[in-house]
Amino acid sequence: MYKPFDYLRPRTLGEAIAALKQEGAVALAGGTDLIVNIRGGKVFPELVVDLKGLPELKGIRKVQGGGLWVGALTTMRELTTNLFIQKQYQALAEAASVMGCYEIQVRATIGGNICNASPGAETGPVLAIFNTAVEKFGPGGRQILPLEQFILGPGRTALARGEILTGFILPPPPPPPGSGTTYLRRSRIKGMDLASVGVAVLAGPPGPDGKREIRVAAGAVLPTPARVGPVEDILSQGPLTPERVRQAKEKFAEIIAPRASSLRATPEYKKKVIGELMEMALAKLSALEYRIEEVALI
Numbered sequence: 001m002y003k004p005f006d007y008l009r010p011r012t013l014g015e016a017i018a019a020l021k022q023e024g025a026v027a028l029a030g031g032t033d034l035i036v037n038i039r040g041g042k043v044f045p046e047l048v049v050d051l052k053g054l055p056e057l058k059g060i061r062k063v064q065g066g067g068l069w070v071g072a073l074t075t076m077r078e079l080t081t082n083l084f085i086q087k088q089y090q091a092l093a094e095a096a097s098v099m100g101c102y103e104i105q106v107r108a109t110i111g112g113n114i115c116n117a118s119p120g121a122e123t124g125p126v127l128a129i130f131n132t133a134v135e136k137f138g139p140g141g142r143q144i145l146p147l148e149q150f151i152l153g154p155g156r157t158a159l160a161r162g163e164i165l166t167g168f169i170l171p172p173p174p175p176p177p178g179s180g181t182t183y184l185r186r187s188r189i190k191g192m193d194l195a196s197v198g199v200a201v202l203a204g205p206p207g208p209d210g211k212r213e214i215r216v217a218a219g220a221v222l223p224t225p226a227r228v229g230p231v232e233d234i235l236s237q238g239p240l241t242p243e244r245v246r247q248a249k250e251k252f253a254e255i256i257a258p259r260a261s262s263l264r265a266t267p268e269y270k271k272k273v274i275g276e277l278m279e280m281a282l283a284k285l286s287a288l289e290y291r292i293e294e295v296a297l298i
C-alpha cells in the first residue's frame with residue numbers, strides 16, 4: 001500500500017534543486033521505475049518533484065569541438081529514432097530499441113535508467129564504451145564526473161540530496177572507416193524482459209598491423225555496468241584471431257561476478273553467454289579475422 005504524497009512540477013532548475021533538498025523528496029522523470037516502486041510499496045516519498053518541465057534536461061546537441069550532449073530527459077524512443085545517434089553512436093540506439101516495449105520506450109528516460117543504477121540497466125554498458133561523462137547540478141552548482149564515478153553500486157549513485165542529473169557528454173567515437181559500435185543482449189523471453197546479460201562493444205579502425213582499439217562493457221554480470229579492462233587488453237594486442245578471442249572469452253568469464261540470487265539467469269549461464277555475445281558483437285562489427293557460425297543461445 002502506498003502513502004499519499006505531494007506533487008510539484010518546478011519551472012526552473014533552482015526551484016527543482018530547492019524542492020529536492022527537502023527530506024523525503026524524490027525526482028520523477030518517466031516514472032517507469034519510480035511509479036512501479038511507489039505502487040509496490042518499496043519507496044514512500046513525501047514529495048514527488050516532476051522534472052519534465054525543465055528545459056535544461058532536454059535535447060540532443062553536438063558539443064563544440066566534437067561529441068554529443070544528451071539531456072537526461074531524452075526518452076528511449078528519441079534515442080532510437082535520432083539519425084545522428086543511429087549513425088555515430090549506433091550501440092546507444094540499439095540498446096534503447098530493445099528496452100521494454102513501445103509504451104515504456106516513449107516514457108523511459110536515459111537519465112532515469114542511469115539514476116536507477118540497476119546492474120542490468122540497458123544504457124549503462126553502452127555509455128561506458130563511449131567514455132561518457134555525467135553532468136549534474138545541485139546546491140553546489142554544476143559538476144561533471146565520469147560514468148564509473150556516478151554509478152556506485154546496485155541502486156546507488158553519486159547524487160547527493162538536492163542534486164539532479166542534467167545530461168550526458170559523449171566524446172566523439174573513433175572515426176570511420178572500419179570503426180563501429182554495437183549492443184547485444186539476452187533475456188529470458190522474446191517478449192518484454194530486462195537483460196539477463198548485455199554486452200556493448202566498440203571497435204576502432206584497424207591499423208596496418210591488424211591491431212585495433214577494442215572497448216568492451218558488460219551489463220547484468222557486475223555490480224555496476226562497466227568496461228572490462230583485462231578483456232579489452234587481450235583483444236587490443238593484435239589481430240582478432242580465434243586464439244586471441246578464446247583467451248578474451250576465458251578472461252571475461254573469470255572476472256565477472258554474477259549474483260547467484262539473480263532471478264533471470266544462473267552465474268554459469270552468464271559466464272558462458274557473455275563471451276559468446278562479445279564474439280558475436282565483434283563479428284557484427286566485422287572485427288574478427290575469421291567467420292563464426294551462428295549459435296543458438298538459450
Ligand SMILES: Cc1cc2nc3c(=O)[nH]c(=O)nc-3n(C[C@H](O)[C@H](O)[C@H](O)COP(=O)(O)OP(=O)(O)OC[C@H]3O[C@@H](n4cnc5c(N)ncnc54)[C@H](O)[C@@H]3O)c2cc1C
Nearest residue numbers: 027029030031032033034100108109112113115121122165
Ligand atoms: C514494463 C517495464 C519494462 C522495462 N524494461 C526495461 C529494460 O528492458 N531495460 C532496462 O534497462 N530497464 C527497463 N525497465 C526499467 C525502466 O523503464 C528504466 O530504468 C527507465 O529508463 C527509467 O527511466 P524513467 O525516466 O522512467 O525513470 P523514473 O522512474 O522517473 O526514475 C527512476 C529513478 O531515477 C531518479 N531520477 C530520474 N531522473 C533523474 C534525474 N534527471 N536526476 C536525478 N534523479 C533522477 C528517480 O528519482 C528514480 O529514483 C522497465 C520497466 C518497466 C516498468
